[in-house]
Amino acid sequence: MTREQHARRYPEVWRRFTPKETLIRYLWFAAVAFIAAWSLQRLEIPWFYFLDAHTQAGDLLSRMVPPYWGFFAEVAGPLIETVHIATLGTVITVLVALPIAFLAARNTTPNALTWFIGRFLLVASRSVNTVVWGLIFVAIFGPGAMAGIWSIAARSVGFVGKLIAEAIEEIDRGTVEAVEATGASRLQVLLIGVIPQVLPVIYGTIVYRWDINIRESTVLGFVGAGGIGIMLYASINQFAWHEVSVMLIAIFGIVVVSEFVSATVRGRIT
Amino acid sequence: MLMLSVSKLVKTYPGGVRALNGLDLTVDTPQVVTVIGSSGAGKSTLIRCINRLVEPTSGRIVLNDLDVTALSRRGLRRARRRMGMIFQEYNLVERLTVMENTLSGRLGYVNFWQAYRRKYSPPDIARAFELLHRVGLDGYEYTRADALSGGQRQRVGIARALMQQPDLLLVDEPTASLDPKTARQIMRLLCKLAHENGTPALINIHDVGLAQEFADRIVGLADGVNAFDGTADELTPEVLNAIYGEEDWSKTINRPTADSNKKMQRDGLERESAAG
Structure with a gap:
């Protein structure tokens, strides 16, 4: 060549x-x-507000500092209520989301209608924001923690159910075949063949959602659905920024703790 | 006495692939029958049609006077309890322990809550311990299946199938994912247990040498029908040509005399039991 x-x-x-x-x-x-x-261009943003934004931000910060530390004593109760709302809402979520997940997964749903019902419930749950669910449940139960618990649950069912349903659809078909071949009933096949395969996803998703729910439940008080949000909203309306900063620090604290718990639990699942 | 009778079995998959084309097969003695044939000849489909993991398109399967093809879902579950199945990929529940996997062979005999609480009858538990001993997995009861090697997993698969006290073993490529030495050990164990329990076994296998070494009877499938049915000694190059198509088989076929074949198997068993 x-x-x-x-x-x-x-x-x-x-x-x-x-x-x-x-x-x-x-x-x-x-x-x-x-x-x-x-x-x-279509949003028609008033740019003149934008020009002095940095001075406004500085002004706000100066009103927030120093935080009024004595306010912590009053914050503690609502803060714990916020965590309770998130936890109880997550417990209800698990009870409701698990059956729906099996309906919404193609390989475990009994027929096309049940699949459609499962998917519809998941989409309906996810399409409404937690705060909007809060408005609805405050109208039903009246203001307070009960409305908060149900709005957390109503939004989380879609999230948890969708992720578990997707995990169910990706399981190893061979294992299910082997359990079926022993003469096991339909429910036993779910119990022995399917659930052990998706258990890490179930645990991980629940803890992850609990972590998200703690953050979500801090704003539920804005619409009267309990928790620290009621006080936060009141202090903001009264321009009591040194109280607001205390509550933001407190919320930051529990969010860090819940993130840590969630990450630890998910890391330990094998 | 067991009687499995498959007649005029046809399976056409959605999309038109015809895996079985009017297959006839009778097994009426407790023997190890290996089924050979090229990929796509219908071996897996045959085995899966017998316990209806795959629904046959037409034809009849009769197991001990029970027409499997005519059963309702409930009747089928009862029939499946009498058929143990062993898989190429073991198909264990990876996150459950060896004991849970073994006991899952009894799922057809317990209700949902008993299964949930892993509450099996004392004789079943004793039998599980005995089977784990016989497959060489003493002390592994609490080990999770995903911590086992391939050969160990297949031993659990064998224990699970025998846990059913089956009338028939359906075995789909038990050695295809194993190295040659482990493959031989697994085949030897499988055939030994099948003979000891008097359970007939239908074993799909790609390896013609292994099929010859361990089978009492060899069935060759080609294009979804029975192309050969005989003993290892009758497996000539002409027969292999008929099953697989033209190839040079002179190096593949080993034809030891019946005596030396038996002796080799016996030696193997002794080595195995001495090691275990």
Whole structure:
């Protein structure tokens, strides 16, 4: 093989994309930039508020500092109530979400109708924000922790149920086949063949959702559904920023603790 | 005496693939029958049709005067209790212990809450301990299945199937995921237990050498029908050509005399029991 033949056979230039593909990629970038610019223009943002934002932020911070530490004594009770709302809401979630997850997974649902019902419940639960669920349950139960518990549960069922249903759909089919081959009943197949395979996901998802629910339940008080949010809302409305900062620090504290608990539990699941 | 009779069995999968094409097979003595044939010849489908993990399209399967093909879901569950199955990928419940996996062979005899609380009858528990001893897994009761090696997993698979006290063992490629030495040990164990218990076994296998070494009877499938039915000695290159298509088989077929074959198996068993 001569040098020229070799160079033709084994060229030194190789490009990942053809010129046409490169053009299409640039067109996508341009499209995204255009949509962003268009959205910004349609929102009609009052830019003059934007100009002094840094001085406003500095002003707010100066009102928050120093925090009124004596306020902690009053915060402790509602803070614990917030954690209780999250925990009880998560317990209800587990009881409701598990059966729905088995309905919503294609490989465990009895028929197309039950699958549709399962999926519908999950989508309905997730499409409404926790605070909006709060408004609904305050109307039903009246203001207080009960409304908070049910709004946490109502939103979490969709989250937990969807993740568990997806895990059920990805289980090893061979194990299920082996349990079926022993003559086990349908429920026994779920119990021995399916649940052990998804148990790590069940535990992990529940703890993760509990962690999220603690954060969500801190704002439920804004709509009267119990917890620390009621006081937070009141202090903000009274411009009592040194109280607000105490509550933000307290919330930050329990969120750190719940994150730690959640991460530890999920790390230990095998 | 057991009687498995498969007649005119046809299975067409959705999409039109015809895996079985009117297959006939009778097993009426407690013997080890290996089923050989190329991939797609219908070996797995045959075994899965017998306990109806795969629904046959047409044909009849009769096990001890029971028409398996005509059973309701409930009747099928009762029939499945009498058929132990062993899989290529072991198909254990990975996160459960060896004991839980073994006892799961009795699921057909306990209710939901007994299964939930792992509450099996004392004779069942004693039998599980005995079987774990016989497959060489003494002391592994609390070990989780996902901590075992391939050979150990298949031993649990064998114990689970025998836990059912089956009339028939359905075995789908028991050695295809194992190294050659472990494969031989597993086949030897399987055939030994099948003979001791007087349980006939239908074993799908790719390895013609292993099939010859351990089978009382060999059935060859080609294109979803029975292309050969005989003993290891009758497996000639012409027969293999008929089952698999043209190939040079001179290095594949080992034809030891009946005596030396038996002696090899006996030696193997002694080595095994001495080691265990």
